[in-house]
Amino acid sequence: MADTSPIIQAPPGGFLRRWQEEHASRIEESRRAAYRFVQNRLSLLGLIFIALLVVVAITGRWWVPAPQDATGAIHASDRFIAPGLSHLFGTDELGRDIFSRVVLATQTALLSGVIILLVAIGIGVTLGSVAGYFGGWIDEVLMRLTDMMLAIPGIFLALAITAALGPGIIHAIMALSVTWWPGYARLVEGQVKAAREQDYVEACRAIGARPGRIIFSHIIPNLISSVIVKASMDFGFAILSLAALGFIGVGAQPPTPEWGEMISFGRQYLPQYWWYSTFPGLAMFIAVFGFNMLGDGLRDVFDPKSRL
Amino acid sequence: MAEALLEIRHVCKYFPIRGGLLKQNVGAVRAVDDVSLAIPAGTSYGLVGESGSGKTTLGKVVLRLSEPTSGEILFDGQDLAALDGRALQEQRARMQMIFQNPYSSLDPRKTVKSIVAEPLVIYGRARGKELDDRVRSLIATVGLRSEHLYRFPHEFSGGQRQRIGIARALALEPKLLILDEPTSALDVSVQSQILNLLLDLQQRLGLTYLFISHDLGVIRYICDHVGVMYLGRIVEQAPVEDIFSRPQHPYTQALLSAIPEPDPERAFQPGEIKGEIRALPSDYAGCRFAPRCPFVMDRCREVDPPLKETAPEHTVACHLF
Amino acid sequence: MSAAEPVVEIRNLEVDFRTFDGVSKVLVGVNLELRRGDILGLVGETGCGKSVTALSVPRLIPMPPGQFVGGDVRFLGESVLEKSPAEMRELRARHIGMVFQDPNTNLNPVFTIEQQMVDACLCRLGHAGAVTTGPFKSWRSSDRELRRQARETAVALLQRVGFPDPERRIASYPHELSGGMRQRVLIAMSLAGHPDLLIADEPTTALDVSTQAQILGLIRELVQEFHLTVLLITHNLGVVAQVCNRVAVMYSGRVVESGSVRRVFKAPSHPYTIGLLRAVPTMETVRGTLEEIPGTIPNLLTPPAGCRFHPRCPHVMDDCRVDPPPPMFPLEGGTEVACHLYAHGARPNLLVAAEHGGRHDG
Numbered sequence: 002m003a004d005t006s007p008i009i010q011a012p013p014g015g016f017l018r019r020w021q022e023e024h025a026s027r028i029e030e031s032r033r034a035a036y037r038f039v040q041n042r043l044s045l046l047g048l049i050f051i052a053l054l055v056v057v058a059i060t061g062r063w064w065v066p067a068p069q070d071a072t073g074a075i076h077a078s079d080r081f082i083a084p085g086l087s088h089l090f091g092t093d094e095l096g097r098d099i100f101s102r103v104v105l106a107t108q109t110a111l112l113s114g115v116i117i118l119l120v121a122i123g124i125g126v127t128l129g130s131v132a133g134y135f136g137g138w139i140d141e142v143l144m145r146l147t148d149m150m151l152a153i154p155g156i157f158l159a160l161a162i163t164a165a166l167g168p169g170i171i172h173a174i175m176a177l178s179v180t181w182w183p184g185y186a187r188l189v190e191g192q193v194k195a196a197r198e199q200d201y202v203e204a205c206r207a208i209g210a211r212p213g214r215i216i217f218s219h220i221i222p223n224l225i226s227s228v229i230v231k232a233s234m235d236f237g238f239a240i241l242s243l244a245a246l247g248f249i250g251v252g253a254q255p256p257t258p259e260w261g262e263m264i265s266f267g268r269q270y271l272p273q274y275w276w277y278s279t280f281p282g283l284a285m286f287i288a289v290f291g292f293n294m295l296g297d298g299l300r301d302v303f304d305p306k307s308r309l
Numbered sequence: 310m311a312e313a314l315l316e317i318r319h320v321c322k323y324f325p326i327r328g329g330l331l332k333q334n335v336g337a338v339r340a341v342d343d344v345s346l347a348i349p350a351g352t353s354y355g356l357v358g359e360s361g362s363g364k365t366t367l368g369k370v371v372l373r374l375s376e377p378t379s380g381e382i383l384f385d386g387q388d389l390a391a392l393d394g395r396a397l398q399e400q401r402a403r404m405q406m407i408f409q410n411p412y413s414s415l416d417p418r419k420t421v422k423s424i425v426a427e428p429l430v431i432y433g434r435a436r437g438k439e440l441d442d443r444v445r446s447l448i449a450t451v452g453l454r455s456e457h458l459y460r461f462p463h464e465f466s467g468g469q470r471q472r473i474g475i476a477r478a479l480a481l482e483p484k485l486l487i488l489d490e491p492t493s494a495l496d497v498s499v500q501s502q503i504l505n506l507l508l509d510l511q512q513r514l515g516l517t518y519l520f521i522s523h524d525l526g527v528i529r530y531i532c533d534h535v536g537v538m539y540l541g542r543i544v545e546q547a548p549v550e551d552i553f554s555r556p557q558h559p560y561t562q563a564l565l566s567a568i569p570e571p572d573p574e575r576a577f578q579p580g581e582i583k584g585e586i587r588a589l590p591s592d593y594a595g596c597r598f599a600p601r602c603p604f605v606m607d608r609c610r611e612v613d614p615p616l617k618e619t620a621p622e623h624t625v626a627c628h629l630f
Numbered sequence: 631m632s633a634a635e636p637v638v639e640i641r642n643l644e645v646d647f648r649t650f651d652g653v654s655k656v657l658v659g660v661n662l663e664l665r666r667g668d669i670l671g672l673v674g675e676t677g678c679g680k681s682v683t684a685l686s687v688p689r690l691i692p693m694p695p696g697q698f699v700g701g702d703v704r705f706l707g708e709s710v711l712e713k714s715p716a717e718m719r720e721l722r723a724r725h726i727g728m729v730f731q732d733p734n735t736n737l738n739p740v741f742t743i744e745q746q747m748v749d750a751c752l753c754r755l756g757h758a759g760a761v762t763t764g765p766f767k768s769w770r771s772s773d774r775e776l777r778r779q780a781r782e783t784a785v786a787l788l789q790r791v792g793f794p795d796p797e798r799r800i801a802s803y804p805h806e807l808s809g810g811m812r813q814r815v816l817i818a819m820s821l822a823g824h825p826d827l828l829i830a831d832e833p834t835t836a837l838d839v840s841t842q843a844q845i846l847g848l849i850r851e852l853v854q855e856f857h858l859t860v861l862l863i864t865h866n867l868g869v870v871a872q873v874c875n876r877v878a879v880m881y882s883g884r885v886v887e888s889g890s891v892r893r894v895f896k897a898p899s900h901p902y903t904i905g906l907l908r909a910v911p912t913m914e915t916v917r918g919t920l921e922e923i924p925g926t927i928p929n930l931l932t933p934p935a936g937c938r939f940h941p942r943c944p945h946v947m948d949d950c951r952v953d954p955p956p957p958m959f960p961l962e963g964g965t966e967v968a969c970h971l972y973a974h975g976a977r978p979n980l981l982v983a984a985e986h987g988g989r990h991d992g
Contacts, residue, residue: 022456037650201413203414204408207405208431208481209401209432222418359838467676496865498905498909499675500909501911502923505922523838525839526910526913527911529915530915566843567842567843569842570872571871572871573871585838
């Protein structure tokens with residue numbers, strides 16, 4: 002066939018122009034996505050919050066006033082100083098600077114959230130797409146396992162796991178990771194089932210594509226957007242759950258700064274030393290709120306029905 | 310008749326109906342029931358029927374996208390139903406499908422280039438520069454321009470998308486194309502462009518078509534032979550002129566009379582057949598058209614008529630003949 | 631209202647859709663008139679604005695993004711653009727019946743045909759307070775009586791549209807019916823208020839040929855019986871030829887030709903109409919001679935200057951590239967055409983005869 006029709010040569014031009022030409026559609030697409038995203042002011046606010054948190058998490062250790070307060074320093078003379086110029090958020094019962102500890106806890110929270118969700122998405126997407134694509138008894142087995150996991154309250158299971166392994170932030174992250182995937186497995190299984198009926202999947206089979214290629218090259222790219230939306234909404238909850246474990250005392254252990262653990266200790270000194278619990282709580286609120294708003298915005302971007 | 314490129318012999322496709330608590334089989338939908346046909350190389354065979362007639366299922370069975378319940382599918386003399394794995398993969402490259410809906414048959418997240426290149430990549434037919442050249446020439450073959458290469462399907466109109474689908478199907482240089490209602494989602498002016506493109510490609514590349522459609526005008530324009538399907542059976546089969554000038558089966562006649570012709574002076578007499586296509590009980594043994602047939606006889610309800618040759622190459626399954 | 635007064639009169643209607651990419655000029659001066667008893671076929675391809683034109687009459691164009699920019703839509707002599715939302719609801723309920731393409735999505739799957747039909751009858755007869763579905767079901771005896779009457783009306787209407795055994799099968803849910811039956815139900819519903827106008831948007835596109843034939847036959851009968859005026863939107867020229875008495879051909883936001891079906895199909899005047907008629911394969915078309923209209927429909931965000939058809943027109947002249955087509959130019963036989971050729975005094979039959987090769991003679 003190639004000899005019956007003229008072969009058109011690739012267009013001339015520099016590498017940059019070629020790149021621009023080849024990606025014109027993607028650039029346009031991103032422009033539209035950005036426009037849809039900023040249409041929703043709250044999601045923009047969420048993005049700003051998250052960006053701020055990320056910057057704080059990464060750079061915090063270099064500019065916090067008292068980095069040693071996160072690693073076990075004790076200043077007996079500075080106990081419970083109210084928020085002020087010397088200590089922005091006040092100090093705690095061991096005289097540690099709460100501002101430094103809240104800032105340093107951001108890193109813990111975000112990093113744990115990322116790990117929890119990456120593990121959960123890894124397990125969930127793999128199991129969900131295998132179950133959805135092959136159907137039949139594979140689907141039955143995997144989905145009943147998922148249902149079983151969903152039936153057990155996640156925090157309970159996490160509690161059990163940390164109780165078995167011993168308290169500690171690493172164990173808490175592991176526990177949450179293995180309890181977090183069923184939601185993704187469910188979501189992905191449903192979407193894969195729907196996508197499998199799509200003509201373009203049938204078309205791929207017709208040109209001889211194998212299941213692996215169809216799943217990874219066609220089905221997953223088409224549902225990754227809903228996974229991202231769910232992940233950004235879940236991120237806040239993952240942080241909350243980790244904080245809950247910290248609050249109960251099976252998560253991060255002192256002196257590691259962690260919001261939930263800080264709130265838990267501060268609780269004993271309420272209402273007199275209100276700043277002890279309030280500032281970690283506020284940080285947590287900003288993180289959870291930010292991720293939820295971001296998720297909303299991303300949903301607007303990805304949902305084809307909201308396309309203009 | 311010349312050597313048949315594709316020959317279908319007594320192919321059946323039943324979908325089990327599961328019911329009850331234990332999901333046992335309580336019957337079967339006979340989507341395709343004992344269908345035989347042959348398509349000589351370089352010709353077009355039109356499969357006509359309404360929704361539920363099984364024509365799309367038959368197309369998928371030929372490609373083995375759906376496993377036949379029984380029967381033989383001979384492609385170039387080889388029985389496809391007996392092949393598997395690598396051998397099937399090799400044969401599959403030689404027959405391709407074009408889908409009805411140009412909006413859903415292209416992956417929305419892939420550029421035109423990667424859509425058209427995919428079959429070549431899967432079969433390892435070309436890489437790098439060669440792949441790029443092949444894709445460009447395919448795109449040109451179907452009347453698209455090279456600036457379209459890096460766009461996404463949603464940036465195209467229905468007709469252009471169908472061209473992309475055709476380019477993808479042609480990538481492996483197939484011998485047989487199965488076209489499942491390729492123009493029914495398109496506008497009139499675009500439909501004529503695609504139909505002429507298909508005729509042109511057939512001539513230039515020596516393709517053989519299995520053309521599935523409910524539009525008799527389109528079938529008549531493209532096809533050499535026509536088979537009329539009704540509830541899983543071919544009820545009439547003939548060269549295209551015969552079907553249109555001397556339709557014999559009451560269903561074919563009714564179908565022809567039901568097409569509104571774009572000519573106000575040609576009186577339109579619809580409503581000869583009553584009711585609608587409806588699945589029959591699994592144990593029904595008579596002619597499937599009997600419940601709607603204006604000429605129904607007692608025998609029709611009891612015995613399913615076999616295909617009988619009434620004229621050269623013209624076969625009808627009806628007790629009237 | 632005098633018999634001569636048009637039921638629908640659309641004058642120079644302009645509608646824009648505002649989107650992220652800019653303003654899309656969806657309608658650019660649509661002129662259309664329906665007289666009592668007309669069955670007008672509104673023909674055109676995807677995106678030509680035929681549905682928007684039809685939806686302008688019951689004012690159902692989604693706004694935003696839609697926006698009336700100019701012109702007027704008059705229904706029974708009154709401008710619908712000036713009416714209040716309450717008046718529009720009344721108008722839609724009592725005077726305009728609508729049937730859409732997809733009968734699956736236009737019936738609520740959780741209610742029976744009976745519930746939906748009875749409600750439709752009640753609403754269309756002005757007793758919306760007595761509806762049977764939803765949380766506000768009224769148990770007043772007068773309302774129950776109204777509902778009983780509405781049910782009778784519903785059964786009679788279903789009987790009329792050829793719904794088999796309506797007394798019993800009215801209790802079915804939509805998913806228990808075939809596509810053809812659902813479309814019959816929708817037609818019956820639209821007739822409940824004895825509307826003056828029936829807007830049918832591709833009513834048979836989703837149906838099989840033999841079912842389509844039945845539905846078209848039904849519409850033809852109902853027009854006589856209910857003294858309906860019908861606006862039938864379709865892309866199927868065969869349907870227009872067999873059902874309508876008048877036709878309007880739209881291209882990219884403008885009616886380019888309108889007239890009696892007989893006249894337009896036998897002697898089409900606008901180059902687009904000519905191309906369209908020759909692009910349909912019929913029983914006479916010889917293989918390889920089907921004509922194409924080259925190119926694609928214009929992008930409404932960046933439409934071509936002048937006449938929007940000029941890049942695809944075989945008779946394009948310099949004027950066409952610059953000026954929009956002149957207002958509808960009357961030709962003999964009542965046809966009107968919006969084309970520069972005719973403003974320049976071209977004789978339509980010449981145009982047709984010169985090109986008349988492929989379809990009928992071949």
